[in-house]
Amino acid sequence: MTRVLVTGAAGYVGSHACKALARAGFEPIGVDSFQRAGLRQLPWAPLEQADMNDFGALARVLDRFRPDAAMHFAAFAYVGESVGLPGPYYRNNVAGSLTLFEALRAANVDCWVFSSSCAVYGIPERLPMDEEHPQRPVNPYGAGKLMVERMLRDFDAGYGVRSVALRYFNAAGADPDGELGECHEPETHAIPLAIRTALGEQDTFDLFGTDYPTADGTAIRDYVHVTDLARAHVSALEYLLRGGTSAAFNLGTGTGHSVLEVLDAVEAVTGRPVNRRASPRRAGDPPVLVADATRARQVLGWQAGIPVLRDIVRTAYDWHVRWRTTVPVQAH
Numbered sequence: 333m334t335r336v337l338v339t340g341a342a343g344y345v346g347s348h349a350c351k352a353l354a355r356a357g358f359e360p361i362g363v364d365s366f367q368r369a370g371l372r373q374l375p376w377a378p379l380e381q382a383d384m385n386d387f388g389a390l391a392r393v394l395d396r397f398r399p400d401a402a403m404h405f406a407a408f409a410y411v412g413e414s415v416g417l418p419g420p421y422y423r424n425n426v427a428g429s430l431t432l433f434e435a436l437r438a439a440n441v442d443c444w445v446f447s448s449s450c451a452v453y454g455i456p457e458r459l460p461m462d463e464e465h466p467q468r469p470v471n472p473y474g475a476g477k478l479m480v481e482r483m484l485r486d487f488d489a490g491y492g493v494r495s496v497a498l499r500y501f502n503a504a505g506a507d508p509d510g511e512l513g514e515c516h517e518p519e520t521h522a523i524p525l526a527i528r529t530a531l532g533e534q535d536t537f538d539l540f541g542t543d544y545p546t547a548d549g550t551a552i553r554d555y556v557h558v559t560d561l562a563r564a565h566v567s568a569l570e571y572l573l574r575g576g577t578s579a580a581f582n583l584g585t586g587t588g589h590s591v592l593e594v595l596d597a598v599e600a601v602t603g604r605p606v607n608r609r610a611s612p613r614r615a616g617d618p619p620v621l622v623a624d625a626t627r628a629r630q631v632l633g634w635q636a637g638i639p640v641l642r643d644i645v646r647t648a649y650d651w652h653v654r655w656r657t658t659v660p661v662q663a664h
Contacts, residue, residue: 335359335397336569337441339432340405341379342371344514345447345503345561349403350377351512352562358569361397363390364406375511384428387435394439401443401573402436403565404429407476410520411451414473415615425476433487444484444495445568450554450582450621452478452499459588460554460624463499463580471616481580488578496568496576500561500583501554501623505644506651508559513651522591523555523648526598529606531652537606539591541613544620550591552620554584557638557647567632581632584623585639597645 340346341362350360354376362379382389407425414421451474469475487493506513529537542549
């Protein structure tokens with residue numbers, strides 16, 4: 333059985349990827365620093381503690397489990413926070429990735445899947461955005477992801493390490509089985525915040541920017557279900573194991589939704605109003621981000637299986653309600 337090291341396995345997308353790997357017949361080995369994750373165990377993988385900047389700790393995990401491939405999710409992931417705190421973001425996301433890559437090379441693991449982001453593109457020059465779109469990130473989070481992608485290309489040219497970078501748009505939703513969901517502290521994502529507001533767990537939903545050049549003045553994003561993202565990582569791994577060359581792929585539905593449309597969907601699913609108030613734009617937020625995922629469909633055979641916004645919201649709401657009453661496994 334192929335063993336796969338999964339960094340950031342206690343996080344939102346990483347935990348879903350561990351489940352998808354196990355279902356596909358792989359053996360995931362989870363690693364996390366637990367700095368920003370609430371999980372301490374997973375049903376589908378052991379969870380080892382190691383910081384991405386600690387070469388010795390990573391080497392010990394690699395020596396113990398001897399994986400055949402790696403998926404790299406571990407990263408700080410708050411765009412706005414990265415603008416005010418660029419140092420920790422570059423140290424954790426960029427320097428940590430370099431340390432991980434050196435540890436993987438030393439362990440002869442040369443098949444990597446990297447969790448990248450549409451933030452590498454910056455302000456759209458055309459929509460939808462394909463993989464050839466200019467890459468001019470407007471925040472340290474996106475700049476860091478782009479630096480790691482450059483490292484991957486250089487490691488391929490210099491060392492023959494093959495990799496796939498998956499540039500996904502807005503991860504959303506929860507495991508339809510109810511075993512995993514999204515629970516960050518602080519929470520910054522629109523759908524869980526809107527659900528919390530509808531359920532009375534917070535007073536208002538902040539509309540960060542109502543003066544964008546969009547139809548209703550709020551930012552537009554391409555929301556892609558987290559289980560679809562997990563499937564894409566498995567597909568990318570299988571592509572590399574078949575001998576595929578290094579590549580980058582966008583992951584999205586190809587349809588954008590404004591923040592007000594998200595609130596409408598949450599109200600429709602919950603049957604409750606979402607109180608909202610206008611707030612200033614957040615630093616580093618582009619007005620519109622929508623994916624062209626044609627390449628992923630053609631090469632990986634991947635496309636979104638839950639593309640409808642209301643269905644995505646439904647899975648997030650069902651998990652949230654269940655979590656409030658039964659506290660199942662949750663991902664931060």
